[in-house]
Amino acid sequence: MxxxxxxxxxxxxxxxxxxxxxxxxxxxxxxxxxxxxxxxxxxxxxxxxxxxxxxxxxxxxxxxxxxxxxxxxxxxxxxxxxxxRGDREAGDDGPSRAAGAAAYLRRYFQRGALEALDAAVEEYRAAVRATAGTGPQLLHQASLLKALRIRYERLLDRADLDEAVRLGRQARSLRGPRSHRALLLTELSTALRLRHDHTGASDDLAEARGCGEAALALLHPRQLLFPLCSSRLSAVWQSRYEHTGDPRHLDTALTRLRAALDSAAERGYARDADEIRLCYLLTRRGHGAARARDLSEAVAAGRRALARIAPTSPLYAPCLHHLSVALRTAHDASPPDPTSYRTYRIRSDHAQLEHAEDLARQALLRPAAEAPETARYHLNHALTLHALHRVQPDRGRLDQALEAARTAALHPTADVPTRVRAGLVHSDIATTENLPAQAVAALENVIELLPRLASHELERTDQEQQIARWPGIAVAAATSALEAGEPAKAAVLLEHGRGVLLSRTLALRTDLTALRAAHPELAEELAALRTQLAMAGTGPSAERLRRARRAQDERWHRLLRRIHDQPGFEDFALPPTADRLRAQGAQGPLIYLNVSAQRSDAIVVTADGIRAVP
Structure with missing residues (x-):
């Protein structure tokens, strides 16, 4: 041999x-x-x-x-x-279940069938159970977090995010390869970031950053998972920028995203989703810092991605949308006014804007009307149509712009910050075009949404931060009402919009004498619940405390709706109406001072009526 x-x-x-x-x-x-x-x-x-x-x-x-x-x-x-472990197939059931779940996920992305997504979640749960106590459990746990996150992004059900966060935290102690641990930490980081974006809890964002950086530290830039983990960490820094407004956070987000794209390019493939996000981040930086180079690069990135993505891909509509935003922003001839987000100055050459409008309209045709992302698409379409109207006045385009902004502001499944932004854009367009009645209606809707930005489950400082991101809304609403010749509505809007957190505190202290006399059971239930809400949050687990306070918040709103259904209690625990303000004016005149860039007024409330004194 x-x-x-x-x-x-x-x-x-x-x-x-x-x-x-x-x-x-x-x-x-x-x-x-x-x-x-x-x-x-x-x-x-x-x-x-x-x-x-x-x-x-x-x-x-x-x-x-x-x-x-x-x-x-x-x-x-x-x-x-x-x-x-009780595994009837001697350990092989876990991988087979995971393979079945992956097949269900592919079917969901191809057909958009929710039942396939639900089946994927259940199969991943079975795979985790079948591999309990072994190394593959870590990989299956990460896949389960991914499936729960995808379902949240489709349905916006907080229960999916909360489960993903809970399971991810429990799985951090499991053994496994570094790549599996990095993937789990990345999925946990993503779930925490999305929950912060949903609620505004700063603790979630800080933990998301820690998990993302820990995941990236486990990987070499040439490893297969590095582009994914670096991209997800970039998204965390993007959320930090949107939360704080610090441009350094936006720079860090771009750095992490470019690292992901470079790592993927070295391996010979392109990440289209990251190319789309690069277009978005460069547009944000170019708009905020008036960098023409960033805007040109954003347009180029969007066009590169659009050339690669098939029209049948789920990424096609987001790519159309972000390229449209980049083109519209690049058309802005002068840097934005740093004191206002309500400035639109457009060049006379509008071919680029017409292309942006065409892309925005195509993006709207792709997703289902009830999909949450359509609110952002409607908002961009409204801004683009209004920009075209400013260049070449067209009443039809103006009406379409107003309707698109209104649709975005009233979208039933969109997140609250997007609806608030859409309402502000709606009011801005109406104010610019001298339509104060429409501006008032838009801002009334925005003021109704403000309390939802600061849920009871958040710490007081987080609640204040959430409200502080949207300054001047009450003043803008009152100014529009005064322009429309409605001083009474202006006074009511000032009461509703000023001191949202103070109004909530006062609601917790509403006198229950009348309610107790007419409906004693409702009064007792409300008294017990508001005592729980008013108590300082303490407990062994911050997560359990948050869940408890969210449940209390939901019970509070359900109970108030039941009380409002009772005759004579329609305005119980609500800010005062014009009639109640006039009643208070019987003890002596109430005077509101409203100062804005458009006008300054004193609104005088007496028993005889409400009038404005310029």
Whole structure:
């Protein structure tokens, strides 16, 4: 038997032993275990044909036997572990369930079928249960977090996010390969970031940043998961920028995103979703810092992505939208006024704007009307149509712009910040076009949304931060009402819009005498609930405390709706109406001072009426 044949035979035996003895600590070997075992056995057997009479040396036989013995013992050990876990298929049920879940996810992305997404979540849960106490559990747990996050993004059900955060925190202590741990930390970071974007809790954003950076520290830039983890960390910094307005956070978000794109390019592929986000982030920085170079690069990034993405892809509509926003922003001839987000100055050349409007209209045709992202698409379409109207006045375009902004502001499934922005844009367009009645209606809707920005589940400082992001709304609403000749409505809007948190505190202290006399059961339930809400939040678990306060907040609103349904209690615990303000004016005149860039007025409330004094 030649030395070459012996070398090949020994190599076959080593491959047999390596793949046959692989477990979760070596995920690549475990994934191709049967293939590697068969290949090694085949090489070992074929090498014997070189021996005279097919009789190899005794040591050669011993090496092969040892490799087979190791592979067999490893298989028996894994089967025994599976039997002890109660796994009827000796540990193979977990991977098969995970593969089934992945197939359901592909079907969801292809057809948009919610039942496929629900099935994927359940299959991943089964895979986690089947691999409890083993290395693959970490990977399946990360996949479960991903499926829950995807379902949240479709349905905006907080329960999915809360479950993802809870499971991710529990799984952080599990053992597993560095790549699996990085993937789990990244999915946990994403869930925490989305929950911050939903509620405004600063603790979630800080934890999301910590998890994202810990995940990235586990990876080398050339590893397969590095682009994903770097991109998700970029999204966390983007949320920090939107929360704080600090341009350094936007710069960091761009740096992390470029690192993800560069790492993917070195491996020979492009990440279209990240290219779209690059277009968005460059547009934000170019608009905020008046950087023409950033805006040009944003347009180029959006066009590159659009050229690669198929019209049937779920990414096609977001790409159309962000490219439209980049084109519209690049058309702005002068830097924005840093004291106002209500400035639109457009160049006379409007071919670029017409292209932006065409892209915005195409984006609206892609998703279902009830999808949350359509609110953002309507908002961009409104801004683009109004920009075109400013260049070349057209009443039809103006009406379409107003209707698009109104649709975005009233969208039933959109997040509250997007609806607030849309309401402000609606009022801005109406004010610019001297339509004060429409501006008032838009701002009334915005003021109704403000309390929802600061949920009871948040810490007081987070509530204040959420409200502080939207200054001057009450003044703008009162000014529009005065322009429309409605001083009474102006006074009421000032009362409703000023001191949202103070109004909530006063609602918790509303006198219950009349309610207790007419509906004692409702009064007792309300008294008990507002005592719980007024108590300082303490407890062993901040997460349980948040869930409890959110449940109390939901009960509070349901109870108030029941009370408002009772005759004579329609305005219970609500800010005062014009009639109530006049009643208070009987004790002496009430005077509101309203100062804005458009006008300054004193609104005088007496028992005889409400009037404005310029």
């Amino acid at each position: 030649s030395q070459w044949a012996q070398a090949f035979g020994v190599l076959g035996a080593v491959v047999m032993a390596a793949f046959g003895g692989a477990n979760w600590r070596l995920p690549f070997l475990e994934r191709y275990r049967i293939l590697g075992l068969g290949f090694g056995l085949l090489v070992w057997v074929l090498a014997r044909f070189d021996a005279p009479g097919f009789k190899a040396p005794q040591w050669y036989q011993s090496v092969g036997a040892a490799a087979m013995l190791l592979a067999g013992a490893s298989g028996l050990a894994q089967a025994w572990q599976g039997r002890r």
